[in-house]
Amino acid sequence: MAKDNLTAILYGINDIRLEQTPIEEPEKDEVLIQMGCVGICGSDVHYLVNGRIGDFVVREPMIIGHESSGVVVKLGQNVKNLKVGDRVAIEPGVSCRMCKFCKEGRYNLCKDMVFCATPPIHGSLRRFYKHAADFCFKLPDHVTLAEGALLEPLAVGVHACKRGNISIGSKVLILGAGPIGLLSLLVAKSMGASKIVLTDLTQSRLDLAKKLGADSTLLLRNEDSETEIVRKIYELFGEEPDKTIDACGAQSTIRLAILATKPGGVAVLVGMGASEVKIPLINALVKEVDIRGVFRYANDYSDGLELLATRKIDVKPLITHNYKIEDTVQAFETSKSRQSDVVKVMIHCN
Secondary structure, three states: OOOOOEEEEEEEOOEEEEEEOOOOOOOOOEEEEEEEEEEOOHHHHHHHHHOEEOOEEOOOOEEOOOEEEEEEEEEOOOOOOOOOOOEEEEOOEEOOOOOHHHHOOOHHHOOOOEEOOOOOOOOOOEOEEEEEHHHEEEOOOOOOHHHHHOHHHHHHHHHHHHHOOOOOOOEEEEEOOOHHHHHHHHHHHHOOOOEEEEEEOOHHHHHHHHHOOOOEEEEOOOOOOHHHHHHHHHHHHOOOOOEEEEOOOOHHHHHHHHHHOOOOOEEEEOOOOOOOOOOOHHHHHHHOOEEEEOOOOOOOHHHHHHHHHOOOOOOHHHEEEEEEHHHHHHHHHHHHOOOOOOOEEEEEOO
16 A cells, blocks of 8 residues: 555644655554545634634644545455445544434534544545544445535535425525535425525625526625615515525524524524624514524435435535645635635545
């Protein structure tokens, strides 16, 4: 096996370095993977620019990356679900499997969760990486490694739509046309939503949303009042949306999610922003709007893979930029540039 294990290590704010690290031996229930693709997530950029997300602080060098896929090259002695040569998507969070949350199927809430590239846990942006075999999902031959890497944000979209109980006939408002908002659009359509409207501050992202199947879009402007924005949303739907997904996490969009959702509807909060925000809580109470949080995903990789494998959705248009692992620093510069044409940056490891 090649000894080259070029690895992207975050040392601190705006300090990513490429270095060689040892190729690890898989434990008995793990597989060693020759990495194929790693997508850059907003959380990766947040760690790069701010050095922390909430209570998760980069205090020592950390290997970055968690949206990933690759090819199995070595098996732990107990592994039965995979074989050498299998192409896999990697679910980056490995839970304890034993606690109440895990046994109830809500393992994303496990207090002992080990999640890639969340301090102090190392991530997967390297040529070779080992991972728990039961959190690796075999890809069909017609699903690319790049699509496999996008299963991670797609799983967030799947989880968000499930939390919103989106189904046939749902009228869905999605706030934010970044990767999570766009993937939630694709999932909502596959679940039978009859009308979907996306909002964003960037017209090019709304144009992509239209190409992906959004029925209408709304470009938000700073000078628009909340009342005016809600009125425009109602005009686009012809009524009030019964499901809203906030894929931004800004105070302004959380407020919109509550204000715009119809009485008895559901507001799903996916985006993470400030730890405390001011919201129109009385509005939610008198309308009986259910406010539901989303934290990553649980049991959603298989469903996301089914959507990809059956070609019910196509995630490839979201990949706007591709880089080799040797160009990781430039890849992150592109991702954090906030240029209007940047949606998903993909790094190819081998």
